[in-house]
Amino acid sequence: MRSGSRRTPDRPAPPRADSARTVARARLRERVVHGMFLLPALAYLLLFFGYPVVKNVVMSFQQYTAATFYTGSAPFVGLRNYAKILSSDLFGPALLTTVLFTVASLLGQFVPGLALALFFHRKFPLGGLLRSLLLLPWLLPLVVSGTTWRWMLDTDSGVVNRALRDLHLLSSGVPWLTGTSQALVSVILVNIWVGIPFNTALLYGGLQDIPAHLHEAAKLDGAGPLTTFRHVTWPLLRPVAGVVLLLGVVYTVKVFDIILVVTGGGPAGATETLATRSYELSFEQFEFGRGAAMGNVLVLVSLAFALVHLRANRRALNA
Amino acid sequence: MKRTRGWPSTIAGIVLLGLMLFPVYWMVNASLQPAGNVLRAGWFPLHPDFSGYTTALRDQGGSLVTSLVVAAGSVVLSLALAAPAAYALARLPLRGTGVVVFGILVTQMVPGIVVANALYGAYNDLGLLNSRLGLILADSTAGVPFAIIVLRAFMRSIPGEIIEAARMDGAGRLRVFRSVVLPLSVNGLITAGLFVFLFAWSDFLFALTLNTTDAVRPVTVGLYQYIGAHTNQWNALMATAVLASLPASALLVVAQRHITAGATGGAVK
Known part of the structure; x- marks a missing residue:
């Protein structure tokens, strides 16, 4: 939402309301507001489903063991x-x-x-x-x-x-x-x-x-x-x-x-x-x-x- | 087929239900036996002995509280995330809605062990192992997708005119959501909340893998450890099982309508 509304003050206000642009801007604002409803849940799903799935693929190619938690290294071991x-x-x-x-x-x-x-x-x-x-x-x-x-x-x-x-x-x-x-x-x-x-x-x-x-x-x-x-x-x-x-x-x-x-x-x-x-x-x-x-x-x-x-x-x- | 049948069907239904619920009865029966010799438990608890419950509450009281806190936390988190998302997916003209809904369905295919495997390392770095917050976040992986699906179905059934009327009166999307959609979705919120609670209360995998100490030990893990440690104290073990069954049983009696709605609501999944 912020990125959408922040842009407004930077630009000089048009002398006459350019209706097309106002409509476009309002529409963009609207879309950002709509996105905000979805964003928190989407972020959660990406963190708790997306990340684990990707991370598992990465881990499966690594020598990821208990030692990894101490040394921080998980060497790539291919297949x-x-x-x-x-x-x-x-x-x-x-x-x-x-x-x-x-x-x-x-x-x-x-x-x-x-x-x-x-x-x-x-x-x-x-x-x-x-x-x-x-x-x-x-x-x-x-x-x-x-x-x-x-x-x-x-x-x-x-x-x-x-x-x-x-x-x-x-x-x-x-x-x-x-x-x-x-x-x-x-x-x-x-x-x-x-x-x-x-x-x-x-x-x-x-x-x-x-x-x-x-x-x-x-x-x-x-x-x-x-x-x-x-x-x-x-x-x-x-x-x-x-x-x-x-x-x-x-x-x-x-x-x-x-x-x-x-x-x-x-x-x-x-x-x-x-x-x-x-x-x-x-x-x-x-x-x-x-x-x-x-x-x-x-x-x-x-x-x-x-x-x-x-x-x-x-x-x-x-x- | 919809013709009303008589009591013979009811009797048959009771018999079938009795067969299906026999293990539940047997659990209660076993929990009322004196310590030790459950080996010879009678068919009926003619002389109920509550010492199993005393032991269970002494050993597992803290675990029950932990389960309660974690499950309640998961309800708050899941509904807070799912309700706005469900509203957006149900009523807002967003692009990519189909993709998001499909993605939510795909999450159901991700095994918990895969999530746990990856979260363990991340939690270790973030200091979330052995924490209630960490468990609440992980347990909500069951709750958030389910709540979105149930609430979305619910919010789609709200008449569009009501929302349009509020928009005409100059209410913004947030206002409409808060003052119109949420109050009209109370039933859906209760249904989703009940199931989210039961999901988190029943969680075993995350509680087992994301805790390395007994600092945060829900009753499911408590029960599991009990099996190993107290095989001769079946009455206390079974009393713990009964106590762990209380939320599901109580909700089924008190909120029967919501539970049946949620069970079929999951079909939309």
């Missing part, structure tokens, strides 16, 4: 950080786990989420209240949910194994968190539990936006509930479903809290993802350069997921 993390035996499993975790979580959240959304879409007494209470798992701090599930899934004292034993479904406990193959299933289940309410809420919102008369028309035409869903509800819900899945991908790929709390990445690294690996490299081994490289790989995976999703979506819409 060595990437070579180190990509050639590590831990990388392949972490990448695979990230993909499995994301895909399984998405499917596991979306299908029950959609079922619940359809269920609540049929109006019934107390439906609204129940629907909003359902949001609770999504609103709780992930550390809280993780802690609770960790205790529930404990092999010896956990309630899940106890219920299974009481129902005589199995005699010995399932090592939910200590078995290398079970642990991944467990963290996926916990993440699904957290994500179902989110899916339900968004899909319910999408269902609400579908004009009721379309359903009534389908019914008049003698369509059963399944046909109505396939030919009326689903096509109209598709855009919202696309948004839900895209958000799901973006949020699930970077999940960190749940894994760290429920399994700590274990047992034997069975639940390590790119996000937890990046954390460990930076904040446990103080190899910030490699942590940054791993973080960048995570961003690339997230982008790849999003692109695959967008392409699949476009193809489906064109078809």
Whole structure:
């Protein structure tokens, strides 16, 4: 704003108001005022998203370690950080786990989420209240949910194994968190539990936006509930479903809290993802350069997921 | 499909909700057991024991206060940044609005660990490690984009005539924003504020990475450290979990309308 208004006194005032210039100046002033509304938030976003992204790219090419904080030097090492993390035996499993975790979580959240959304879409007494209470798992701090599930899934004292034993479904406990193959299933289940309410809420919102008369028309035409869903509800819900899945991908790929709390990445690294690996490299081994490289790989995976999703979506819409 | 169904659906709904909320019940149940032997917790807390809460409040009372201060600070900062920006993006004829909105959506793809990784070095230089301000600034990375999206949707729904009328009366943009747009956006501000509060209250990653001491320790980190240190004191651990769940639960009961609005408002994202 200042740069715009400061210019005025420097120049001699025109003897007659040059209307065109006044208008132009007023317009400029106006635009500067408008910009001022946006500027603080824009500055914040650049500092806290733009800077970290750029800085991570720079760091990933540097030998940026704990020593950097004392000496202030972070020598350029080219692609060595990437070579180190990509050639590590831990990388392949972490990448695979990230993909499995994301895909399984998405499917596991979306299908029950959609079922619940359809269920609540049929109006019934107390439906609204129940629907909003359902949001609770999504609103709780992930550390809280993780802690609770960790205790529930404990092999010896956990309630899940106890219920299974009481129902005589199995005699010995399932090592939910200590078995290398079970642990991944467990963290996926916990993440699904957290994500179902989110899916339900968004899909319910999408269902609400579908004009009721379309359903009534389908019914008049003698369509059963399944046909109505396939030919009326689903096509109209598709855009919202696309948004839900895209958000799901973006949020699930970077999940960190749940894994760290429920399994700590274990047992034997069975639940390590790119996000937890990046954390460990930076904040446990103080190899910030490699942590940054791993973080960048995570961003690339997230982008790849999003692109695959967008392409699949476009193809489906064109078809 | 919109035909009103009867109570059988309600009963089915209650059963489904009961299944989904069972872990929450179990957390409360565990928090009411006597110290140590939660191993054999009954299905119901027939003899509730509040010693877990005494221990939790003694050990984690300070962390709860820290969480409260940080979350409140994040609400103030996020709304102060987001409200004018949302107004500009919703109502002002700015060039590049589309680019900015797209940029805000892209921020959602940036993993927290990437932000933390870069901020650690910057915070170290600026002396922001182990500070409430540093944590408030970092936690608002969840709040600012969300608040902009929600408030923008809200402010777009304000009738243009009201704003035009104020402009005709000679009110400047700032005046219009302060005296017309903000008062009409109270509901949006509450919705956005509630979620920003919950985001910051739930933060774990930044609290874990941007603090090297226990000087600023929110309850999420307190709980995490508890898991390592007190695995035999499950009642205190679970009591802490219950205390950490209070804001979300209370807001869901008190401000149900706003929470549901915000949950679907996020869909616009």
